[in-house]
Amino acid sequence: MNFKTISVLLAFITAVCAQAPTNQYELKDASNKTCLRADMALSIQVNYTKTNDGSVTFEWELPAHNLTNPGAVTVGGSCEVNGTAQLTLSIPPASTSVSMTFTMEGQDTYLSGVELSYTEDPAIFVNTTTPRHFENHLGGDMFDNNVTVSKTELEVFEAPSGQSYKCNNQGSLALDDIGAMLKLANVQVQAFGFNETFGEVTECAADATTPAPGNTTTPASNATTPASNATTPAVTTMMPTTPVPPTPEPPTQNNYTLTGGDGKVCLMALMALQIEANYTKTDGKTATAKWNVPANPAVSGTCGNNTSTLELKYDGNDSTVMITFTKSGASGLLQDDGKFMASAITLVYTETSARFPDTNNTGTVRTVANTNLTAFEGSVGSSYKCMAEQDVSLTGDVMLIATDVQVQPFGLSDNNFDTAEECPADNEISNIVPIAVGCALAGLVVIVLIAYLIGRRKSHKGYQQV
Ligand SMILES: *[C@@H]1O[C@H](CO)[C@@H](O)[C@H](O)[C@H]1NC(C)=O
Ligand SMILES: *[C@@H]1O[C@H](CO)[C@@H](O)[C@H](O)[C@H]1NC(C)=O
Ligand SMILES: *[C@@H]1O[C@H](CO)[C@@H](O)[C@H](O)[C@H]1NC(C)=O
Ligand SMILES: *[C@@H]1O[C@H](CO)[C@@H](O)[C@H](O)[C@H]1NC(C)=O
Ligand SMILES: *[C@@H]1O[C@H](CO)[C@@H](O)[C@H](O)[C@H]1NC(C)=O
Ligand SMILES: *[C@@H]1O[C@H](CO)[C@@H](O)[C@H](O)[C@H]1NC(C)=O
Ligand SMILES: *[C@@H]1O[C@H](CO)[C@@H](O)[C@H](O)[C@H]1NC(C)=O
Ligand SMILES: *[C@@H]1O[C@H](CO)[C@@H](O)[C@H](O)[C@H]1NC(C)=O
Ligand SMILES: *[C@@H]1O[C@H](CO)[C@@H](O)[C@H](O)[C@H]1NC(C)=O
Ligand SMILES: *[C@@H]1O[C@H](CO)[C@@H](O)[C@H](O)[C@H]1NC(C)=O
Ligand SMILES: *[C@@H]1O[C@H](CO)[C@@H](O)[C@H](O)[C@H]1NC(C)=O
Ligand SMILES: *[C@@H]1O[C@H](CO)[C@@H](O)[C@H](O)[C@H]1NC(C)=O
Numbered sequence: 001m002n003f004k005t006i007s008v009l010l011a012f013i014t015a016v017c018a019q020a021p022t023n024q025y026e027l028k029d030a031s032n033k034t035c036l037r038a039d040m041a042l043s044i045q046v047n048y049t050k051t052n053d054g055s056v057t058f059e060w061e062l063p064a065h066n067l068t069n070p071g072a073v074t075v076g077g078s079c080e081v082n083g084t085a086q087l088t089l090s091i092p093p094a095s096t097s098v099s100m101t102f103t104m105e106g107q108d109t110y111l112s113g114v115e116l117s118y119t120e121d122p123a124i125f126v127n128t129t130t131p132r133h134f135e136n137h138l139g140g141d142m143f144d145n146n147v148t149v150s151k152t153e154l155e156v157f158e159a160p161s162g163q164s165y166k167c168n169n170q171g172s173l174a175l176d177d178i179g180a181m182l183k184l185a186n187v188q189v190q191a192f193g194f195n196e197t198f199g200e201v202t203e204c205a206a207d208a209t210t211p212a213p214g215n216t217t218t219p220a221s222n223a224t225t226p227a228s229n230a231t232t233p234a235v236t237t238m239m240p241t242t243p244v245p246p247t248p249e250p251p252t253q254n255n256y257t258l259t260g261g262d263g264k265v266c267l268m269a270l271m272a273l274q275i276e277a278n279y280t281k282t283d284g285k286t287a288t289a290k291w292n293v294p295a296n297p298a299v300s301g302t303c304g305n306n307t308s309t310l311e312l313k314y315d316g317n318d319s320t321v322m323i324t325f326t327k328s329g330a331s332g333l334l335q336d337d338g339k340f341m342a343s344a345i346t347l348v349y350t351e352t353s354a355r356f357p358d359t360n361n362t363g364t365v366r367t368v369a370n371t372n373l374t375a376f377e378g379s380v381g382s383s384y385k386c387m388a389e390q391d392v393s394l395t396g397d398v399m400l401i402a403t404d405v406q407v408q409p410f411g412l413s414d415n416n417f418d419t420a421e422e423c424p425a426d427n428e429i430s431n432i433v434p435i436a437v438g439c440a441l442a443g444l445v446v447i448v449l450i451a452y453l454i455g456r457r458k459s460h461k462g463y464q465q466v
Contacts, residue, residue, distance in 0.1 A: 022186040023065040025075050027087055035079035036087055038189040047179030050127040062089060072358045085191040095119055095353055102191035104161055109192045111157040116175055120145035121354035123291060149180045159202035162193035167204035251292040253404040256310060258301045265415040266303035268408055269310055274401040279351060281358040289356045293321055308409040320348040325409035327380060340410055341377040345370055345392060345400055370394040376407050378421045383408035386423035
């Protein structure tokens, strides 16, 4: 096991084992007095169907929230009216919303219903089979993927009126039969008769019998409730906390080709593209969004003698990557040294709440360009090849990240790449692997030698004893 394997394992273990932070939600009444308080570590888990993988599990958390750091969660709902109170936690602009209904019956209070809604954004729920398309007012494709799951007739978190229900044990509350659930831990709630602070505590059975925190039992009060024997299924995909911009999977290399009027390939580019953009959130802080140019954008462009353009459109033509390649002699300013390069890159994208959680500029369309670039530089008559990551800055806030690149924008002979000119970074990388292999072999040799020496000494003793 090498260091990388260990760190990947550790990261995995950390991601899988880490519990959501315990947050403190307070609902206030008209006179600004708290009427409902819920402390809990809450995460949401759902299953969705992937085109390539069937049903997969997805989990995310609401962001950290407490009174001193209200974060991005909006706490809403209604204080008690006729025996019902409601707490609604939502992440504006409403990518996730969890609503809990509490009921008082006689002197008994309990959580009677939960409604969860979220947007199954294909940028986050990668390869989902369920994106429904419709055309927006510009004629572009839009996704309409709002999912609402609700569970009624619950009777959990039971406590006498005026008291709080407390359960430190981790547990889950199933919302449907296809995998949607709330995962809860460190719960303490009181929806009725709350006066400044939590009332007397009613502890869940799990806490009372198993004081050790972290034991996987459930907060539900008895075996007839839906959550009581729900075990936590293995989480195959961890999603980052929702308002933190989603981290995309490593992008895959795509083949973009343009064909000239003569039917021959005149530009060919293999590349995996990602975009990283800094943006301003509603709280004025800066966050970084990162996403992949998806696998099958619409490819268009033009091939010229001195200038060729490759244009990729995705998000239903709402987003664009345009790369202009020029020969060094083309501008008349540069000396013609027989080189080509990407001299301009323009990106168009929209600050959607899915890619830019909590953005202060929802829906704003950005056009970002750098028209004074030298990237992907190669010799005319050859192709440029670079497997290593290249970050091409367009502005102080936006960059295009290219990996696994091979491109030839001019004069392909025979519809295919000519000789590849490799970037220096690739040569550095290719040295590292033999070094690592060499070190491992050296280590192995040393171990075998030691083992051999020990073995020899032991067998010597053996012979002497005989
Ligand atoms: C409610 O209380 C908070 C601080 O506890 C205060 O900042 C806010 O102005 C109050 N709002 C009203 C409507 O009284
Ligand atoms: C509130 O949340 C912030 C950020 O998660 C954390 O640093 C701080 O300790 C929390 N404060 C309390 C009183 O829990
Ligand atoms: C609460 O109950 C009273 C009496 O039954 C009724 O008059 C009132 O409209 C109810 N209020 C709400 C908000 O349902
Ligand atoms: C989907 O949910 C979002 C956020 O709540 C909302 O803005 C949007 O209008 C919803 N779309 C449809 C078609 O209901
Ligand atoms: C999405 O689907 C494509 C094509 O089936 C596949 O190559 C890719 O690995 C999938 N991505 C994920 C994250 O499942
Ligand atoms: C949810 O997905 C996981 C992983 O694919 C699967 O093991 C589990 O059976 C699914 N749960 C339901 C209720 O379909
Ligand atoms: C709330 O608590 C204070 C002091 O603990 C008490 O004086 C007051 O009567 C209580 N209010 C209600 C509505 O119970
Ligand atoms: C967890 O609970 C189970 C049964 O409730 C018990 O057998 C087990 O010992 C507990 N584990 C820990 C670490 O407390
Ligand atoms: C579970 O709770 C319900 C409601 O409090 C009660 O009627 C029922 O008898 C309980 N069942 C068990 C097995 O404790
Ligand atoms: C959960 O409990 C119900 C009733 O108590 C039972 O029918 C069901 O088989 C249990 N499920 C599991 C996975 O143990
Ligand atoms: C890229 O696609 C073009 C057109 O489909 C094809 O002719 C070419 O061989 C592909 N290149 C590579 C390296 O796969
Ligand atoms: C975003 O801002 C951070 C901090 O200022 C900076 O290090 C980073 O390079 C920026 N990202 C982009 C894509 O410009």
